[in-house]
Amino acid sequence: MVDAAGNLFLADCPARTALEVIANKWSVVLLFALKDGPMRHGDLVALSGGISRKVLTQTLRRLQANGLVERTAYAEVPPRVEYSLTELGHTLQEPIANLAQWVRTHGEALADFREADA
Amino acid sequence: MVDAAGNLFLADCPARTALEVIANKWSVVLLFALKDGPMRHGDLVALSGGISRKVLTQTLRRLQANGLVERTAYAEVPPRVEYSLTELGHTLQEPIANLAQWVRTHGEALADFREADA
Numbered sequence: 001m002v003d004a005a006g007n008l009f010l011a012d013c014p015a016r017t018a019l020e021v022i023a024n025k026w027s028v029v030l031l032f033a034l035k036d037g038p039m040r041h042g043d044l045v046a047l048s049g050g051i052s053r054k055v056l057t058q059t060l061r062r063l064q065a066n067g068l069v070e071r072t073a074y075a076e077v078p079p080r081v082e083y084s085l086t087e088l089g090h091t092l093q094e095p096i097a098n099l100a101q102w103v104r105t106h107g108e109a110l111a112d113f114r115e116a117d118a
Numbered sequence: 119m120v121d122a123a124g125n126l127f128l129a130d131c132p133a134r135t136a137l138e139v140i141a142n143k144w145s146v147v148l149l150f151a152l153k154d155g156p157m158r159h160g161d162l163v164a165l166s167g168g169i170s171r172k173v174l175t176q177t178l179r180r181l182q183a184n185g186l187v188e189r190t191a192y193a194e195v196p197p198r199v200e201y202s203l204t205e206l207g208h209t210l211q212e213p214i215a216n217l218a219q220w221v222r223t224h225g226e227a228l229a230d231f232r233e234a235d236a
Contacts, residue, residue, distance in 0.1 A: 015225035016167070022217070025141045049134070067231030088227055095220045098213040099140070107133035109206055113185030 021066050026051055026059040031089065031096050038084035139184050144169055144177040149207065149214050156202040
């Protein structure tokens with residue numbers, strides 16, 4: 001098990017840093033939202049249900065800095081800026097979709113458990 | 119897309135709350151560590167590479183409160199306490215394993231991107 005876990009657990013390895021970028025509620029929500037194509041800042045605010053503009057900007061910057069999301073500015077009037085998944089970001093679609101599917105299937109069970117426990 | 123995303127994005131639905139429990143670095147690390155069987159607090163500290171005992175305790179409590187992890191105390195001398203995945207927690211193994219595999223495969227690419235960007 002130590003071998004299997006090693007990559008993920010060592011605090012100074014790239015896998016661990018990558019996990020810190022991805023294993024974050026807003027990262028998952030945004031990467032899931034962007035799977036269907038480019039979106040504007042305002043679209044992402046509306047879709048994310050509760051993210052503040054500040055946290056959205058921070059999360060998008062972190063995803064950009066890690067090569068998962070790209071920002072494209074169109075020279076239009078008014079100016080238009082869109083965010084989309086990079087090629088690397090697209091490789092995350094399957095694991096994120098699996099996680100989303102799990103959350104859809106089992107979210108209710110977690111809620112039931114919390115209520116029974118309360 | 120709104121349909122597909124709805125469950126995940128609505129801030130007040132069980133899926134979103136479940137996502138908040140799971141999409142967390144330490145939750146992923148602990149759920150991944152527990153896939154091979156019960157572990158003691160000290161084992162999890164050692165395996166997690168950098169978690170504080172306090173944060174470990176908080177994260178385990180949250181996973182317990184959501185029915186993903188169970189705590190078993192054995193009446194031995196000295197007393198022994200183990201943590202293990204519940205049946206519900208086991209259903210997360212596949213999505214977590216997929217995420218871990220992605221992190222192993224692509225963690226280096228994210229690091230390269232950050233360095234190129236710096």
